[in-house]
Amino acid sequence: MTTEDTMAGRLAQIQQRIADACTRAGRPPGDVVLLPVSKTFDVDAIREAMALGLSRFGENKTQEIRQKAAALAGQGLQWVLIGHLQTNKARDAARDATEVQSLDRPDLAEALHRRLQNEGRTLDVLVQVKTSSEPSKFGMAAEHVPAFLRLIATEYPTLHVKGLMTLAVNSPDPEQVRACFRALRELRDRLRAENIPGITLDRLSMGMSGDFELAIEEGSTEVRIGTAIFGARTYPDPQ
């Protein structure tokens, strides 16, 4: 049996590759957080991951978070929503998610804020930015992000913006992928210079199983890894 045959082996390998990428980029190992993406995998897979020390999981549907959180209640797990969120699901996200990384439009911010006020909660959020021209990808256009951050800072105090998130283009050309990550970092640097009160932009969530090393070289602070830890997904993953 090779290490790739077990989740423990795959996880150890990913952690090593993250550390190596940090070293190559001249960044301290430990600069980059791993977000294991458990979407489509069942609670047994999550239990296996928990036994390996993981407690924070990325999911792309509020419904799946609800079911898994109920099945694994009382164990201190954190559920991070990374998939497209419909406005009519804002209540579920406000109730069940620890964090939302896919905030990409004003009407969703408003709906989340309203629901969070009802729940008496606040929520850490990342603004999802579209850095590729693929029509299938969600995210706010970069030019709209400055005004969006100011809107959140003034109107929606339950939303705590911690950074930005993106998905790179699906391309065999690493330079095209890298350009997406670089665009997110450069946008972050420009936004930081604006010093919007209450908004911190320390986090850049970028990089997945197929491209996380490029993302780390371009400044990612959080990589979202599904298949490289949990194995191939057996049913489709609508974004």
Ligand SMILES: *Cc1c(COP(=O)(O)O)cnc(C)c1O
């Ligand atoms: C599914 C998903 C991931 C993880 O993708 P893998 O290729 O399985 O690592 C990361 N980010 C988002 C937004 C996703 O939907």
